Every structure is written in structure tokens, then in C-alpha cells.
Amino acid sequence: MSFDSSRYLTLFVSEATEHLESLARVIVELEKKPTQEFVDEAFRHAHSLKGMSASMGFENTALLAHALEDVLAAAREQPGNFSKGTADAVLKCIDILSTHITAAQAGASFPGVADAIGELRRETQGSEKTSALSAQAVEVEKAPGTPSPRYRLVLKVSASSTQAGVRAFLAYKRLSALGQMVSVAPNLDDIRTGRIPQGVLSLELETAASEQEIRQRVSAVSHVSLESLTLSNPSPTGPPAEPVPVGQEAVRSVRVKAEDFDLLLDDSSEVLLATARLKGEAKTAKNAEDLLASIERVHALAKNLHQKVMLARLTPVSTMTDRWPRAVRDMARRKGREIEFMVEGDDVELDRAIIDALSEPLLHVLRNAVDHGLESPQERQMRGKDARGRIVVSVKRARDRVELLVKDNGRGFDVERLRQIAIERALLSPEAARALTEKEALMLACLPGVTTAFRVTDSSGRGVGMDAMKRAVESIGGRFDLESVAGESSTVRLSLPLTVAVLQVLLISAQSEIFGLPISSVAGVVALERQALSFSRDRPVLHFADEVVPVFVLAEVLGFPMRSIDASSASFVVVERDEGKVAFEVDALFGQEEAILKPLGKPLDTISALSGVTILSSGQPVFILDTGRLSLQPGPPRPNPSELTQAGLTLRNRSGLV
């Protein structure tokens, strides 16, 4: 009977990944400032990894983690001796361990570890460590190359023993020291707590030790006897004996706190009870009102449950940012930069889906900051700056949004150069380029063509990535902003919703088709006589707060066939877009509703103006417009004031859509 490790694989993968990420983060800290506290933490991560890998039967992984643990144990003695070389070796080892975890997840074979262990061992020896560690390391190194015979052992803890768990565990530990424990049943936690049915333990041990040595080890533990010892098939390669059946797709998991989960269970039980009662009432109810009240109650419960599920999806940003110190460090080293990197507020929580969507593009943003944003140490000194560049990521909760800032104190964007490139690439006419405000010109950095050119020149700005970042943020209903102070700093500012799936939408209609607009993008609603519109450069505009906002007819922008409307007054929805506020004229407003956003299926998902679909309480499906990406072409129409008095009809005819 072998321990069924596949059941624990998902948990193993997610936990091991967390340990590796935290370890990498700590190593980077350690390199900067070697303190006992950091070494201890690093040691704990390595130690946990070793234990987990061994329990899963991933021997090579455990061996490498063990070698890692040795290096960190040595560092524990003298944290001050933790060198850049050690950090490099450890980080390399972390990379290999990551590939192991990926392999474990895919059921693939594991990469070799002998070289990495050798390298780690040299690090330990380099720091003048004594016999204990080197001896252990030698033992470890020998193992992967030459597979040892595998023994199957059955142990029995005597029934009269008072501390059966302790004794069984001691036997396990003492045997583990002989080689590599491949499997153990019952599992270690049960053993430790003394849950050992009939006092019987079965173990599989790979060891070069002789049978006699094994027998001696067991007999050295009082109250534990060796029932049987047999040679089982030695594993020829090292990877887990039984391939683990898992799909190729990465398992996306969300960690839910046990108490949150209990609450969910409570709530769903209540929903269940309420529906049962409803069923009863439906049979006996005298009037519709009683029934309605019960239905309302079920609805409220279900809503509450839904909200809690959404909350359970929230994950701390640290699951993403923990990897960054390491990543930034590597980028900086490659580029020959000295960088101080800080993450503030990584305990802020976001929906898992948002974190997934942002983590890659943000890495690009960081790379850009390192490669192009920050100057070389020499250049910095010449400019009278600290030779060490600084990148700060700060995450803040602001009411129902989360603000994420990536700020570097590098050279900032060269806005003039951005204009120039846009002209060179024929993306803008020279006049149009000149007409752009500073902020608008800055956003040119997000145009794919421009960023590529920027990367080529490499002298004054950023590489690819801004466009990817902007797209990713907008796809989840967030907003993206760039700020730059020439010669001083650049900032990428993301404003993110907490969750993606639930959206407050404003329901409107255009040509009797109902649409939802995300409330987060709506700045306000204005009802106005058409005559009250004024004009700027022949474009209808309305005054909203202190701003002058260009007006577009939504139906027209959507490309609907036009028909005339007689009403002289109209409703306008003012929305935020990258270029500023824009007002859309709509036929009617139907108020606000909470929508559960569903992604669009093919082929609708290619329409950039739509961000999803939702089902109204009436059962009617409604498209959600992505007002930020809605193309304002065709148009804007340029009516003269006399045409305007004809109540919008002319606008439409002129656009050539009829």
C-alpha cells in the first residue's frame, strides 16, 4: 500500500510555489542586508520545501532542497558571510526547484540536480564550514547519480507504548537519515499525532545502507519492532515512480481561509433551507404577497452568498509581488544597475482574476523601468543623483478601488521624442502631434508602433509593454495612467476594481437596444435641451462641471442605422476616456443595476467595444459597452448651428449611415 500523493499534488504545487517565491524574496533581502532574521526565514522555507517534496516522493527535489537548507544553515552561523555568490547559487537552485514543481504539475520528468547540488556544496565549503555540513553534502551528492536499492519496511509500535507517535516518528527519522524516504503510511501528520492503526507503519526507503544497518536503526528505538524488510524494485531514474495523472492546464487555485469557507457553507445551508420552506409555502400560500416575501428572503440570502464568494476570491497582492524583488534584482544585475526596490501595501487584496491578468504586464513595466527608465550609475552620478536607482511599487485601497503605482526615479519620458516618433511613424500629422497636451502625448507611449521605435532608439524612453499593460488593465475594467517628470521620475498608475465579476452598470438605450455602461467609467448624467449644446470647432459640446466635453451620439458611434427622433431634449452620459471626458447622447436612461459580467463567446469577443454580457433581472441579455475602447469613428460629425436645431437628425444623415 503506497501513499497516494496525487491527492496532494495541487496543494503541494501551490504551497511549494509560495515557499519558492518567498525564499527568492528573502534571498534578495539577505543579499542587501544579511541579518539573522532573514537567514532564519530563508532556512524555514528551504526546510519546508524539503519536507514537502520528500513527502510527495519527489526525491531529487528533496535532495536539492536539502542541499539548499545546508547552505542556509551555514549562513545561519554567520549571516554576515552571505555573499553575492551564495545568493546567485541559491537563486539558481530556486529556479531549478521551480522547474521541478512545473514538472510535477505536468506529470513530466524532473530535471537533474547533481550540478546544482555540487555548486551549492562549493558555496558551503567556500565559507569555511566544518565537517558536519560538508559530510551531509557529500552524502547528498552521491545519491542522485547512483540510485540506491529501495526497501519496503513494515514497523510495529508496541501497543503498551505510551508515546506511540513519538516512537514511531523517531524510528521514521532515524531511518530517513540512512537515505531517502520514498513513502510512508500513515502520513507523517498522523504518525506525529499517534494515529497509527494497529500500530503498523509501512515505509519505503531508498538507501545504500545494508540490511543490517537498517535493522540496527530500528532496534535502537525502544517499543518499535521491524516486522518485515524486503527489497522492492529500485527506482531506475529518480522521478516519481508512478506518473501523476494531471491535466496539462495549470491548476488555478485560490486559498480560502477555513473560517471564510465555513461562513459560505452556513450561508448556502440557509439558502437551501429557505428554498425548501418556499416550496412548502408555494403549496399553501393564500396570497401572492406572502409568497413574494419568502422569495425576497431567498433572493437576499443568495445575494449575500454571492457576495461572500466574491470576497473569498480576494487574494493578497503579495502573491504577485513576492516574485518581484528577485526579478528586479536579476534584471538589474544583467543591466549592471544598482537598484533599490520596494513594495508597499502588498497585503491589499484583489480578485484572483485581476492579479492573474496583471502579473505579466507589470513585470514588463518593471523591466522597462530597469532597462530604460533608470539611468546607468555613471549617468546618474553625472546628473547629481544617487548612483542607486529606486523603483517603488505601492498598492493602496481607495474606497472600492485599488491603486497600484510603479514609480521609478529615472529619467522620465521624453515627451518631445514621443511626439516626434508619432510623426515619423505617420501615426499623427505634425499639427495633430503639436496639438496634443503633455498628458496626451505621454499616452503615445502606449501605442505599439511608438514603443517599438522607442525601444530601438533606447536612448530616451521605454520599450514594449506599456501597450500590453494598458490593454490588460482596461480588460478588467481598470484605468491606466502615465505620469512623468523629465529627468526625475516616471510613474505608471493603475486604478483597479476589487473584483471583476460584479459590475455596477448604468442601463441606457440607443435605437431601442439596451446597453450597460460600467458605472466606474461614468462621470455623470446630464439631461439637456439640444439647443443648450454649444460648439467648439464645429463639434457639439456640453458643459459638465468645469469642463467642456465633446458630444457623440451613441447609436451613431455604434454604427446603427439612423432614424429620426423628434424630442428636443436628450440625455447625455459623460464617461471617462483616456483622452478625457466624452459625452454620449443616449435615447433613454433606465437606471442602475448590479450585473454579473459574463465573458463574451466567439465571435463576439473580437468586438472591442463590448466588454461582456449580462442577464438582467427580466431575463433579457444585455451587452456591456467598453466605453474606453469604443471607437468614436465615424465622426465626429460637424454640424453647423442651424443644422443642430433640426434635432440631431441632420447629424446622423451627415455621417452617411442612412
Add this chain to the structure above:
Amino acid sequence: MSKRVLVVDDSVFMRDLIRDIFASGGFTVVGEAGNGLEAVERFKELRPDLVTMDLVMPYRNGIDATREILRADASAIVVMVSALNQDTLLMDAFEAGAVDFIVKPPHAENVLAVAKKVLGLA
């Protein structure tokens, strides 16, 4: 030559008790320590054949002390002295490298049997 023992316990009473047991069994108690920190120092200085280590002590507990002793000398033999209901700590001590344990209150028979076994005398 009789085997040399270092007795570590924060209680003087307990140290005396264990010392007497070892003496009665023909062992030589070469030193005592009242806390973990001291234990590591005394170990490095005396290099005894066997260490009996209390689990819970001030200034570095028995588990950390055991770990450090084994780091200083991988061949050191450390036996924990534990009260009942300290199973979890005890297992942590095994993780740290302790090879066996004695239950408090220590009985001569048990202490000597464990000592002989771990030293390969039995």
C-alpha cells in the same frame, strides 16, 4: 574508560537526579548546563560522548541547542529529557537531530538503558 556525559536542565534538582543516576551506572558526568546557550558552550569545550537535553529552557531551548550542537559536531549524541505531553516538541527535537528521549521523572533503569543503547553499549 567510562563514557562522559553532559547534563543539561534548567532545574538544579533535575540535574542532580540525573547526575546521580549516571554515576550509579558507571558513567562520568563531566559537566552541567542550566540553559541552551550554556549547553552549546559547554559541549564545545568538553566534547562529551552523550548529552541529555531538557526540552524547555530559557536562553535557547533544548531543540535549538541540539541543532547547534549537531552543527558543531555531526557525530554528537543528544538524548532529550521530556515531560509527558511534550510530544510535538519532542518530535521537533528529533528533526533537529536528537536520537532518543527519556521521560521525566527519570527512572534509573530507563535512563541507563537509553544511554547504553544510543552509545552502542547495549
